[in-house]
Each structure stands twice: as C-alpha cells, then as structure tokens.
Amino acid sequence: MGKQRPADTPAGVTIIRIARANATILSKAADDVFDNPVDQARAAACAALRDYRLFVAIAEGVVIGQARGFIQPQPDDASWLYVDNLGVSNAWKRKGIASALIERIVAWGVSRGATLVWLGSEPDNSEASGFYRALGFEASPMVTWSKPLPSSRGQ
Numbered sequence: 001m002g003k004q005r006p007a008d009t010p011a012g013v014t015i016i017r018i019a020r021a022n023a024t025i026l027s028k029a030a031d032d033v034f035d036n037p038v039d040q041a042r043a044a045a046c047a048a049l050r051d052y053r054l055f056v057a058i059a060e061g062v063v064i065g066q067a068r069g070f071i072q073p074q075p076d077d078a079s080w081l082y083v084d085n086l087g088v089s090n091a092w093k094r095k096g097i098a099s100a101l102i103e104r105i106v107a108w109g110v111s112r113g114a115t116l117v118w119l120g121s122e123p124d125n126s127e128a129s130g131f132y133r134a135l136g137f138e139a140s141p142m143v144t145w146s147k148p149l150p151s152s153r154g155q
C-alpha cells in the first residue's frame with residue numbers, strides 16, 4: 001500500500017483482535033456489520049487459525065465494524081495478504097474506523113511477511129472505491145468466478 005492515512009478513531013472506540021477467549025463479543029454486533037448472525041463455533045474455529053485475523057471495532061460493548069484478513073503463502077513469491085469483508089455500521093461511517101481496522105490488518109500481514117495487500121469490491125461500490133483509493137490502493141479490473149460446492153457434514 002503506497003499511502004497510509006493515520007488512523008484516528010473516535011473516543012471510546014477500540015479495535016480488538018478476536019481470539020477464542022473473546023469471540024462471544026461477536027454476538028453483540030450492530031445489525032449491519034455482519035452479513036449473517038455469527039455462529040460461535042465457526043468464530044472460534046476462525047480465531048484459532050494462525051494465518052487468519054479478525055479485527056473488530058467496539059463502541060459501548062457493541063461491534064460496530066469488522067475486517068478479516070488471511071495470509072496467502074506462495075511457493076514462487078512472497079506471501080500476500082487478502083482482506084475480506086470489511087464493513088462499518090452506517091452510524092459510524094466516516095470516522096476513521098475502517099482506516100484503523102485496515103491499519104491493524106496490514107500491520108499483522110507485514111509482521112507475517114506479506115509484501116502485497118489485495119481485495120475485491122464491486123465496480124459500483126462507490127464507498128469502497130473512495131475508501132480504498134484514499135488509502136493508496138490501486139484498482140485493476142478482474143472477473144471473479146465462483147460455484148457452490150456440495151456441503152460436507154454441515155460445514
């Protein structure tokens with residue numbers, strides 16, 4: 001990432017890493033932070049992964065923002081950091097919270113040897129485009145392909 005904004009969050013907002021011991025806080029989240037209700041077993045399993053991090057922003061005991069990242073090791077290049085599902089509750093936007101979440105994820109990625117951070121967003125998502133541009137990310141067009149897989153043991 002070229003440019004890095006200083007991430008100042010409002011008073012009373014803290015950014016914490018979710019680990020197995022504190023994953024229950026995810027059940028207290030503003031309605032518009034996660035796509036679906038958080039499953040505690042899945043959250044604990046994610047928190048236990050070495051190459052995965054979930055950081056959340058907390059205000060008055062409620063999760064008001066989240067960002068996830070994971071390391072992509074490569075046999076022919078240094079590792080990359082992929083950022084996933086960044087989101088801030090509507091009432092808390094434009095207060096530096098996503099910047100602070102990205103700062104934490106990126107610092108962790110760098111500490112794990114990642115030399116590039118990347119992510120995807122929809123072309124018409126002007127919030128995301130404005131945000132990532134402000135942080136010095138550069139866009140390159142790409143088509144993503146996906147296909148549902150048969151479920152295995154309810155996972």
Ligand SMILES: CC(C)(COP(=O)(O)OP(=O)(O)OC[C@H]1O[C@@H](n2cnc3c(N)ncnc32)[C@H](O)[C@@H]1OP(=O)(O)O)[C@@H](O)C(=O)NCCC(=O)NCCS
Binds near residue numbers: 119121
């Ligand atoms: C994109 C998003 C995460 C930004 O969160 P945020 O906490 O409001 O971002 P910040 O306050 O840290 O913004 C930092 C800078 O990014 C830019 N930015 C943020 N939102 C923007 C918007 N809607 N339009 C244009 N620029 C924007 C600004 O330069 C802003 O600085 P400023 O407020 O001093 O002008 C938030 O709008 C969101 O949750 N959107 C819905 C989910 C989403 O699109 N996630 C990303 C998809 S991967």
